[in-house]
Amino acid sequence: MRNAIWAALATVQDPELCRDLVSLGMVESAEVSDGVAAVRINLTTPACPLKATIEADVRRAVLAVPGVEAVGVTFGATVRPPARLPLPGIKHILLVGSGKGGVGKSSVAVGLAASLALDGARVGLLDADVYGPSVAHMLGQGQGRITADAERRMQPIEAHGVRFISMANLSPAGQALVWRGPMLHSAVQQFLKDAAWGELDYLIVDLPPGTGDVQLSLTQNVTVTGAVLVTTPQDVALIDASRALDMFRKANVPVLGVIENMSYFVAPDTGQTYDLFGRGGARSLGLDVLGELPLDIDARQDADRGTPSVLAHPQSAVSLALRQVARTVAGRVSVQTLGSSLTSSPWPDAGSAVFCAA
Known part of the structure; x- marks a missing residue:
């Protein structure tokens, strides 16, 4: 039997x-x-x-x-590694980018990292937005300091099951960094290669806005499993998101999909839904929309208090959507690693899904 x-x-x-x-x-x-x-x-x-x-x-x-x-x-x-690890002990590097600031990219990166950790994955989060680091505050560690081990490697701080490194934990609060490109490149390389990340299934990188030095440094020096775009629905955000998409394609970084943040708002007193910035604009990028996240008051307050919304308010609409997005991204990483029946692009057009024929 x-x-x-x-x-x-x-x-x-x-x-x-x-x-x-x-x-x-x-x-x-x-x-x-x-x-x-x-x-x-x-x-x-x-x-x-x-x-x-x-x-x-x-x-x-x-x-x-x-x-x-x-x-x-x-x-x-068991998260399957690629044929060649991008860095010792790290199986997959995932980039979260937007092309512009103010669309909630860092909030999404923190939410994805916390969600994957909640499901049992070993997760790291690199705040590569050197000029405007916010990850440490969102994880409740704005006052934490990066230390070094006996081998003089940076020790990531751990919060909510996520190991992270941010410039906010290396420089005095409120101090502006006035660095040229070579210094940015050196900092990113140190964060990646001179830090004791340990064994990670996923290292999520919160990119700065734009398509500049940090993005080039990352894509040219490590093998990236994939990228996730974050945008809001209106045209001014989509214009820059399309530029970020073009950058990833030119760098041969697979784009796993796009997340539409602040997609709608549900009034807490009436339950009425408002499309404050329009809705559905992310579909115009021609990517699979991984999720539409609502504008949520609790999520904003949770970030200010240093606890990801998926932990503080796990049953809220934005938290449930983030959990599903994180699982979809993890599934797509598995598809890319093990191979699929698709022979051209690993991801379908927007609005479709990757499923086997019944």
């Missing part, structure tokens, strides 16, 4: 990777005793967006095996 169970599992496909669980090496064990099957699946990310679908498909397939009366499904997760 054990062989029959493995054969049944070989008919179950990962909905994103479009291959069966057995050939992907995701079936960690499958045993049966007294009619009860016990199956353990090792997911490609702890933030798997389709975990429930996989579980239902596994149960259905195994229950169809003659003699099986019940099925228990448990899960583990």
Whole structure:
């Protein structure tokens, strides 16, 4: 019967990777005793967006095996690394960019990092906005200081399960940095290569606005798994987002999709929805829209208080949307790492989704 169970599992496909669980090496064990099957699946990310679908498909397939009366499904997760790590101990580097300031890019980067950590991933966050660092404040560590270990490597600060480095923790509060390009390049290289990040599944990089020195330094010196664009719906933001998109394409950085931030506002007293900046403009970029995040008063207050909204208000609309976006991004990283049935661009046109044919 054990062989029959493995054969049944070989008919179950990962909905994103479009291959069966057995050939992907995701079936960690499958045993049966007294009619009860016990199956353990090792997911490609702890933030798997389709975990429930996989579980239902596994149960259905195994229950169809003659003699099986019940099925228990448990899960583990191992983020698969690429053929070559971008940095020692770091499996994937993900960039979060916008092209312009004021669209909530840093808030989204913090939310994505906290969400992935909540799901069990090992996450780092690099605040590469050297001139306007805000990550430390949003994580409640604005007064923290970066220290060095015995090997004189910078020790990231940890908050809410996320290891991070920010210039805010290296320079006096309120002090302006007046640096030219070479100094920016040197700082970014130190943050990446001279820091004791440890073992990370994902290192998220919060980019500064624009398409300048920091972006060039990153894309030319490390292998980036992918980038996520953040924009608000109005034209003035989309114009700069399109420039950031062009930069990523010229640097051969895969763009995983776009997040439309401040997409709408729901009045807390009436429940009425207002499209303050328009809505749906992100679709004009021709990318898959990963999520539409509402303008949320609690999320703003949570950032000021130093606790990510996904922790402070986990059931709010913006937190639920961020959790789903993070899982979608993690799934797409798995698709890119393990390969998919798509042969041209790894991501479809806006509005569609990556799923296997039924």
